[in-house]
Amino acid sequence: xxxxxxxxxxxxxxxxxxxxxxxxxxxxxxxxxxxxxxxxxxxxxxxxxxxxxxxxxxxxxxxxxxxxxxxxxxxxxxxxxxxxxxxxxxxxxxxxxxxxxxxxxxxxxxxxxxxxxxxxxxxxxxxxxxxxxxxxxxxxxxxxxxxxxxxxxxxxxxxxxxxxxxxxxxxxxxxxxxxxxxxxxxxxxxxxxxxxxxxxxxxxxxxxxxxxxxxxxxxxxxxxxxxxxxxxxxxxxxxxxxxxxxxxxxxxxxxxxxxxxxxxxxxxxxxxxxxxxxxxxxxxxxxxxxxxxxxxxxxxxxxxxxxxxxxxxxxxxxxxxxxxxxxxxxxxxxxxxxxxxxxxxxxxxxxxxxxxxxxxxxxxxxxxxxxxxxxxxxxxxxxxxxxxxxxxxxxxxxxxxxxxxxxxxxxxxxxxxxxxxxxxxxxxxxxxxxxxxxxxxxxxxxxxxxxxxxxxxxxxxxxxxxxxxxxxxxxxxxxxxx
Numbered sequence: 253x254x255x256x257x258x259x260x261x262x263x264x265x266x267x268x269x270x271x272x273x274x275x276x277x278x279x280x281x282x283x284x285x286x287x288x289x290x291x292x293x294x295x296x297x298x299x300x301x302x303x304x305x306x307x308x309x310x311x312x313x314x315x316x317x318x319x320x321x322x323x324x325x326x327x328x329x330x331x332x333x334x335x336x337x338x339x340x341x342x343x344x345x346x347x348x349x350x351x352x353x354x355x356x357x358x359x360x361x362x363x364x365x366x367x368x369x370x371x372x373x374x375x376x377x378x379x380x381x382x383x384x385x386x387x388x389x390x391x392x393x394x395x396x397x398x399x400x401x402x403x404x405x406x407x408x409x410x411x412x413x414x415x416x417x418x419x420x421x422x423x424x425x426x427x428x429x430x431x432x433x434x435x436x437x438x439x440x441x442x443x444x445x446x447x448x449x450x451x452x453x454x455x456x457x458x459x460x461x462x463x464x465x466x467x468x469x470x471x472x473x474x475x476x477x478x479x480x481x482x483x484x485x486x487x488x489x490x491x492x493x494x495x496x497x498x499x500x501x502x503x504x505x506x507x508x509x510x511x512x513x514x515x516x517x518x519x520x521x522x523x524x525x526x527x528x529x530x531x532x533x534x535x536x537x538x539x540x541x542x543x544x545x546x547x548x549x550x551x552x553x554x555x556x557x558x559x560x561x562x563x564x565x566x567x568x569x570x571x572x573x574x575x576x577x578x579x580x581x582x583x584x585x586x587x588x589x590x591x592x593x594x595x596x597x598x599x600x601x602x603x604x605x606x607x608x609x610x611x612x613x614x615x616x617x618x619x620x621x622x623x624x625x626x627x628x629x630x631x632x633x634x635x636x637x638x639x640x641x642x643x644x645x646x647x648x649x650x651x652x653x654x655x656x657x658x659x660x661x662x663x664x665x666x667x668x669x670x671x672x673x674x675x676x677x678x679x680x681x682x683x684x685x686x687x688x689x690x691x692x693x694x695x696x697x698x699x700x701x702x703x704x705x706x707x708x709x710x711x712x713x714x715x716x717x718x719x720x721x722x723x724x725x726x727x728x729x730x731x732x733x734x
Contacts, residue, residue, distance in 0.1 A: 411478055418475040422467060426504055433462055438515055448516075452509050459508040460501050468498075469712040561586075562617045577616045584609045600668060600677075601634040607643050607666060614651050622655050622662055629669040636732045637674065639702055646679045646723050651698065654683020654721070670729060677725040685717040699725070706729050 265400050270290040278296050283303040293313040303323040314334040321341040329349040392543050404416045437458065441451045559581055566574040584606060611624045628634050633695055647664065655662035665680040696713060703711035703725070710728035 261628045293530060342643065359481060363543055414478050415475065415482065418470075419479065423476075423503070425470070426463060426466065427507060428467060429462070430504045430507050431511055433459065434511050435515075438512060441512070441517075455508055455512055456505045459504050463501050463504045464497075546566055559613060562613065566617060577613050580609055580613045581617070584613065597637040598640050599634065600628070600636050600638055603638060603640065603643050603669075604628070604634070604666065607647050609646060611651075611664065612645055614655075618651075618655065618662075620659070620661060622651070622664070624664040624666070626666045627668070630666075633668055633670060633675065636729075638675075638677070638727070638732065639706060642699060642702070642725065643677060643679065645696070645699060646725070649723070650679050650681040650683070654681035657684050658682070673728050673729050675727045677727075678722050679724075680722040681721055682721065685714055685721060696723070703727070 270287060270292075272290070272292050272295060274294040275292070276296050277300055278291070279301075280297070282305050282690075284305060286306045287302075287310055288306055288308045288648075289597050292315060293311050295312070295315045297312070297320050298316050298318045300317070300320045302325050303321055304325060305322075306326045308326055308328045309330070311331045312335060314332055315332075316336045317332070317340050317352075318336055318338045319340065321346045323341055323343045325345045327342075327345050327347050327350050329351075331351045333351050333353040335355045337352075402421065404413060404420055434455065437455065441455060444451060444545075446454075446559065460542075483665045499627040506510045558575075561575050561680045563574050563581070566577065608626060611622070615622050615624070643666065647666065650664050657665065663682050665678075667676075667678040667680065669676050696715075700713050703713065707727060710731050712726050714724040714726065716722055716724070
């Protein structure tokens with residue numbers, strides 16, 4: 253089937269599922285197409301574009317999907333069994349019921365992804381060869397340290413002993429200075445917009461220059477006279493001779509490049525850890541938002557239930573008050589439903605407006621038996637943001653467990669003030685004293701949970717009967733924003 257015919261059939265809108273078994277569709281653009289129940293088995297779909305396509309129930313068995321893109325595609329119940337999915341992009345795809353039996357889902361090898369540690373841990377022949385090379389270098393190096401350490405104290409010729417001392421000190425200082433120089437150069441190297449191997453090559457060149465400069469200086473100040481005397485005595489061969497100078501640069505070059513490599517690996521690991529920490533924090537934030545939504549969703553029906561009960565009790569006995577309460581309830585719901593569900597904060601001023609409306613609703617029911625007062629000591633506090641529905645459940649408890657229990661007039665006072673870097677949100681009433689079990693009620697529990705989620709130890713709930721009965725919410729002022 254020619255590609256033009258395929259396109260015409262796909263865009264024709266026919267209800268019959270598409271059949272393109274064993275087709276060559278490399279790089280084909282299926283984006284946005286409806287391929288429900290299509291059969292693309294045994295096809296070459298390398299680099300194909302299925303972005304935002306609908307493939308529900310499609311069969312793509314034993315196909316080559318290398319580097320194909322399925323971003324935002326609907327892959328519900330798609331059969332990918334025995335297919336090659338190397339480097340396939342499934343970002344944000346819907347994967348419910350997908351069959352990946354015996355499919356290859358690996359990523360292609362990239363030299364940039366190769367890690368020395370991962371290579372050694374892989375237990376492959378190459379990893380074993382690298383590990384054995386490092387083992388040989390380590391044992392050889394330790395043996396060299398033992399040998400030269402012995403020579404600087406046991407050589408019979410004082411000049412040879414001095415020469416060996418120079419060799420040992422030169423190597424020790426070279427190692428120390430190589431690490432120091434590389435460490436000071438890393439930041440500059442990482443800023444260069446060149447390939448990593450070029451940075452290593454440049455580092456090798458700089459280390460060679462630094463090594464030659466340092467060793468030449470140390471030689472002139474220390475070893476030159478010793479070498480001259482050994483030459484005059486024809487004893488240099490007895491001292492062991494020397495190899496060409498460029499062989500001695502291999503040690504500093506290897507050390508510098510290894511240190512730079514390990515430093516880059518450490519930076520990448522730190523970035524991965526930081527990314528994982530960020531993802532964990534994001535998940536924790538989503539969890540907190542979900543828990544807050546659950547708490548808020550439970551508070552709203554609770555309040556609605558009580559308010560509607562109040563209205564129902566007035567419908568027959570006092571229709572005018574029932575009407576007034578209904579209007580106030582409508583105003584209250586405009587406040588509660590007129591904002592985004594994802595917005596968990598509002599100003600104290602807005603929260604107090606809702607509390608006033610709620611108390612006006614209850615005042616219609618209780619008449620002269622209920623009086624209330626709202627006081628904010630500093631007008632600037634009204635602009636601070638606090639969690640929504642923080643005060644209303646406490647005021648509701650004051651009405652339900654306080655004022656409703658009194659045969660005479662009751663008073664509720666909402667008092668907001670700042671003291672010792674804490675914001676106090678107090679609700680006082682002159683009803684019966686708190687009982688031992690009141691703190692276990694849902695309203696206060698939900699507030700405690702909400703404060704714990706948002707502020708941890710920087711917020712608390714206090715209940716007191718003395719000197720006056722009140723519930724106080726305390727929040728550290730530095731955790732609040734205006």
